Each structure stands twice: as C-alpha cells, then as structure tokens.
Amino acid sequence: MKPKAPGPEKRTLPSVGAVSKERLRLWLRILKVSRFVEAELRERLRVEFGSTLPRFDVLAALYRDDTGLRMSELSGVLRVSNGNVTGIVDRLVKDGLIVRVPVEGDRRAMIVRLTNRGRETFAELAAVHEAWVDELLGAIDPDEADHLISLFGTIADRFEDNKTRDVQGGKGAHDGDS
Amino acid sequence: MKPKAPGPEKRTLPSVGAVSKERLRLWLRILKVSRFVEAELRERLRVEFGSTLPRFDVLAALYRDDTGLRMSELSGVLRVSNGNVTGIVDRLVKDGLIVRVPVEGDRRAMIVRLTNRGRETFAELAAVHEAWVDELLGAIDPDEADHLISLFGTIADRFEDNKTRDVQGGKGAHDGDS
DNA sequence: CTCAAAAGCTTTAGGCTTGAAATAATATCG
DNA sequence: CGATATTATTTCAAGCCTAAAGCTTTTGAG
Numbered sequence: 001m002k003p004k005a006p007g008p009e010k011r012t013l014p015s016v017g018a019v020s021k022e023r024l025r026l027w028l029r030i031l032k033v034s035r036f037v038e039a040e041l042r043e044r045l046r047v048e049f050g051s052t053l054p055r056f057d058v059l060a061a062l063y064r065d066d067t068g069l070r071m072s073e074l075s076g077v078l079r080v081s082n083g084n085v086t087g088i089v090d091r092l093v094k095d096g097l098i099v100r101v102p103v104e105g106d107r108r109a110m111i112v113r114l115t116n117r118g119r120e121t122f123a124e125l126a127a128v129h130e131a132w133v134d135e136l137l138g139a140i141d142p143d144e145a146d147h148l149i150s151l152f153g154t155i156a157d158r159f160e161d162n163k164t165r166d167v168q169g170g171k172g173a174h175d176g177d178s
Numbered sequence: 179m180k181p182k183a184p185g186p187e188k189r190t191l192p193s194v195g196a197v198s199k200e201r202l203r204l205w206l207r208i209l210k211v212s213r214f215v216e217a218e219l220r221e222r223l224r225v226e227f228g229s230t231l232p233r234f235d236v237l238a239a240l241y242r243d244d245t246g247l248r249m250s251e252l253s254g255v256l257r258v259s260n261g262n263v264t265g266i267v268d269r270l271v272k273d274g275l276i277v278r279v280p281v282e283g284d285r286r287a288m289i290v291r292l293t294n295r296g297r298e299t300f301a302e303l304a305a306v307h308e309a310w311v312d313e314l315l316g317a318i319d320p321d322e323a324d325h326l327i328s329l330f331g332t333i334a335d336r337f338e339d340n341k342t343r344d345v346q347g348g349k350g351a352h353d354g355d356s
Numbered sequence: 357c358t359c360a361a362a363a364g365c366t367t368t369a370g371g372c373t374t375g376a377a378a379t380a381a382t383a384t385c386g
Numbered sequence: 387c388g389a390t391a392t393t394a395t396t397t398c399a400a401g402c403c404t405a406a407a408g409c410t411t412t413t414g415a416g
Contacts, residue, residue: 022323023315024308027215029330034212035257036334037205046374054402071365079213084403086366091401108364108411130202137201139333145200148326152207155317156214224404232372249395262373264396269371286381286394362413371403378397385390 037136044132049125054080054088056129059114059122062098068113070103097121215314222310227303232258232266234307237292237300240276246291248281275299 038053045051061077062069069077075085089112092098097118103109114122140148216231223229239255240247247255253263267290270276275296281287292300318326 021308022320022327023312023318026318026323026327026330027311027315029327029334030208030212031216032334033330034208038209039257042374052401072363079217080402081404082365083367083405087402103364106364106412110365130199133205134201137205137333140201140204140329142200144329145204148329149200149204149207151318151322151326152204152211155315156207156210220404230371250393258372259374260395261375261397265372281394284382284394286379288395358416360413360415362411364411365409367408368406370405373402374400376398379395381392381394383390383392386388 037133040136041129041132045125045129048128051125054084055092056122056125058085058088058092059097059118060126062112062114063119063122063126068101068111070109070111072109074112092118215311218314219307219310223303223307226306229303232262233270234300234303236263236266236270237275237296238304240290240292241297241300241304246279246289248287248289250287252290270296 042053045053045056057078058074061074071085071089072082074089075082078085089098089100093100096115098112098114101111101113103111137145220231223231223234235256236252239252249263249267250260252267253260256263267276267278271278274293276290276292279289279291281289315323
C-alpha cells in the first residue's frame with residue numbers, strides 16, 4: 001500500500017486538464033454498461049447452458065480456427081495469462097468439448113482443438129449469444145452503432161500499437177473483431 | 179440447457195438481420211476497450227500502489243459517504259455479491275484503511291467507514307487514477323466524450339429500469355456517475 | 357558437441373467473484 | 387408470548403485471474 005517511489009511520474013500529459021473530468025465520467029459510464037452486459041450474459045450462460053463467459057471465449061477462438069490453436073496462441077488471442085488458459089482448457093477437456101493434441105516435432109507444445117461435440121455446442125451457444133447481445137444493446141440504433149464501432153476501433157488499435165502487449169509471440173491474426 | 183425461445187426480434191429495421199451483426203461487433207469493441215483500460219489500471223494500481231481495482235472501488239464508495247455504508251449498501255452500490263464484499267472489506271480492514279463499526283440498534287448490521295489513513299490513501303489514489311483514465315482515453319476528444327456520456331447513460335439507465343436489480347433495497351443514490 | 361538461454365506449458369499462492377448454505381438477529385403474525 | 391419469516395452478514399465450494407516459480411524441451415552460440 002505504499003507508492004514504491006514518489007518519483008515525479010510526469011507522463012507527457014495530453015492537454016490542459018479540464019477535459020479530465022469528462023473522460024473519467026465517460027469511463028465510468030462505459031464500465032457500467034460493459035459490466036451490466038457482461039453480468040447479464042454470464043447469468044444467462046449459467047442458467048440456460050450451465051456454462052461461463054471464459055469457456056465461451058475459448059470455444060469461440062477455437063471455432064474460428066479449425067486447425068486448432070496452441071496454448072500460447074490461445075492465451076495471446078484471449079489476452080489472458082498462460083496459467084489461466086490451462087485451467088479453463090482442463091475443464092473443457094473434461095467436459096469433452098475440446099481435446100489437447102501433441103504437436104508434431106515439438107514435445108513441449110500442445111494444440112487445442114474442438115471436438116465434434118464442442119463444435120455443435122458452440123454453434124448453438126453462439127447463435128443465442130448473438131441474439132442476447134442484440135437485445136441488450138437494443139437501445140443503440142444502427143447509425144450510432146456504426147459510429148461507435150469505428151470510434152472504439154481506433155481506440156483499441158491505438159492500444160495495440162502503443163503496447164504491443166503480445167507476450168508469447170502470438171500471431172494476433174485471430175482477434176475476430178478487427 | 180436449451181434456449182427457451184429464439185423469439186423473432188424484428189424491430190422496425192431497414193435490413194433483415196444485419197443489425198444483429200453490427201451490435202455484436204460493437205459489443206466486442208466495447209469489451210476490448212474496457213478490458214484494455216481495466217487491465218492497464220489494474221496493472222498500474224498493482225505496481226505503483228500494491229493495490230487492486232476492487233479495493234479502489236470500495237474505497238471510492240466509502241469516500242463519497244462520510245457516514246459510512248452498511249455491508250449490504252456497499253454490495254448494492256458496487257453491484258457485487260454480498261460474500262464478495264466481505265472478503266475485500268476484510269483485507270482493507272487488515273490494512274487499516276477502513277473499519278467495521280457496529281450499528282446502534284441492530285446487532286446484525288455493520289457499518290464500514292474509512293479511517294483517516296484510508297481517506298488520505300484514497301485521495302492520493304483517486305487523483306492518480308483520474309490522470310490515468312484521462313491519458314488512456316486520450317483518443318476521445320471532448321465533443322465525442324460528451325456525446326458518448328449521454329448515449330451510454332441512456333443505455334445504463336435503461337438497464338436499471340428494466341431490471342431493478344437492487345437486491346437489498348439499497349438507496350442507489352451513490353452511483354456517483356449520474 | 358556442450359551447455360546455457362529461451363520457449364512452451366503447468367503449478368502455485370493470493371486475490372476476486374458468484375450462488376447457495378449457514379448463522380444470527382430482528383420483525384411479524386396469531 | 388411464541389413460532390415463523392425476513393434481513394444482515396459470513397462461510398463455503400467452485401471457478402476465474404494474475405504474476406512468479408518450476409519443469410521439460412528446443413535452440414543456438416561457441
């Protein structure tokens with residue numbers, strides 16, 4: 001609970017300072033909406049399918065790539081830690097929705113792939129999920145949606161450029177919403 | 179385990195089902211941005227202050243209310259489960275930033291309040307936090323911010339109306355971003 | 357070839373999160 | 387008053403999440 005260094009952390013602050021409050025307010029609104037939508041999706045996945053958002057995310061990533069993904073690619077695409085993916089994958093394997101396949105020529109690596117059952121299950125889930133999102137964001141009309149998509153796209157891209165947060169040398173071509 | 183009803187969600191739309199995809203895309207963008215910002219804030223809180231976002235949220239809620247909040251009010255304001263708050267509060271108490279005070283006349287209830295140290299600590303944190311958010315959302319200019327604040331506000335309000343997710347009869351006047 | 361560095365993954369410790377069950381105290385109904 | 391329902395909080399089991407440490411395998415410099 002102590003600032004490790006009182007160091008003058010002057011990070012080339014953008015402009016004067018009046019805008020500050022506005023962006024904070026905006027951030028709180030964004031947070032509120034995204035938490036509401038997430039909570040609602042999580043709840044519905046739980047009640048209607050006995051599943052979770054992280055599981056859904058993993059299945060979605062694998063659904064896009066029929067060849068499967070390495071553990072490290074998976075954690076790169078989903079932007080979560082390596083150890084985290086291990087646990088989620090363990091459970092999905094136990095449920096019979098995915099399999100771990102050894103990689104030819106590299107005994108360290110593992111490729112994770114959907115089983116047939118996994119593919120079917122996800123197809124079902126994805127359709128319902130899309131309908132849910134459409135319903136939950138129903139207040140946003142098409143014009144606004146378009147505007148927001150491009151606006152948020154620029155912000156997200158800016159992050160990627162600034163950070164290059166790609167830890168494991170992931171390919172990063174599977175983000176799916178680009 | 180089965181979608182109860184895929185209900186034909188046809189709202190006076192220009193094209194048949196094209197909007198659906200748009201809202202899904204938008205949702206993925208929102209999610210991406212909010213996860214990036216959250217991850218960055220969490221990381222900075224950890225590195226610079228040895229703290230976390232949930233702790234910050236609790237302190238923020240208490241900072242607004244000098245009289246303190248009951249456990250149930252706290253979980254209502256933060257929209258997290260009761261049991262969750264218990265754990266976070268335990269740790270903050272152990273750190274000496276807040277205290278649990280018995281409620282006069284109701285031996286079940288507890289009021290949680292900032293200590294002086296807690297108040298000072300949070301004041302520091304809040305200032306830095308605001309600067310971070312301003313920096314992270316720097317790509318959004320004031321006009322857009324204004325527009326987005328009101329847009330997201332409508333969506334958030336719609337949720338509150340639709341759900342009345344207020345579990346413990348919370349006062350709901352402390353959301354702070356209204 | 358050798359062996360140290362790097363890469364891929366899992367394990368671990370600690371914390372966050374939920375829904376459900378358990379505890380304890382208060383309120384209400386007869 | 388006494389039994390029962392409700393309310394406030396904590397505890398619990400299970401899962402998610404991270405950073406850091408550990409293990410195995412591969413790579414690559416000398």
